[in-house]
Amino acid sequence: MVKVYTNVAGYLLSAFSAQGTGSAFDCRATRDYGYLWYQMSGQSGIFTVQASHDLTAWHAVQVFTATATETGTAQLVGHYPYVRGSAGPMYTGTGGALSATATLWLHYSPGLQ
Numbered sequence: 001m002v003k004v005y006t007n008v009a010g011y012l013l014s015a016f017s018a019q020g021t022g023s024a025f026d027c028r029a030t031r032d033y034g035y036l037w038y039q040m041s042g043q044s045g046i047f048t049v050q051a052s053h054d055l056t057a058w059h060a061v062q063v064f065t066a067t068a069t070e071t072g073t074a075q076l077v078g079h080y081p082y083v084r085g086s087a088g089p090m091y092t093g094t095g096g097a098l099s100a101t102a103t104l105w106l107h108y109s110p111g112l113q
Contacts, residue, residue, distance in 0.1 A: 019088025
C-alpha cells in the first residue's frame, strides 16, 4: 500500500501590505519541522510566524525583520499543530513612517509524515 500525502504548503501571507494575520494552516499531521520562505518588496517590515494548539491561543515562534527587496529562508523546528503568519508593522522609506508600501510574501512548507 502506498501512502498518499497531502502537503499543506502554501502562502501564510501573499502580497500582504497591512498589519494583520493570515489564515492558519492545519499542521497536525505533519512532521516537526518546516521550511519558510519570504520576500519583502517596496520597503521594510516585521512579521511573525505564530503557532497554536487550539486555534485560539497564539504564540510567536519566530520574529523576522525584512528589509526592502529582501528574500530569505528559515527552517522552523518543533511540532506546531496550527501555524499562521502575522505582519506588521510595515514601513515606508520616509523616516520609518507606517504605510502600505511594503509588500510581504510568506510561504510555509511543513515536513511530510
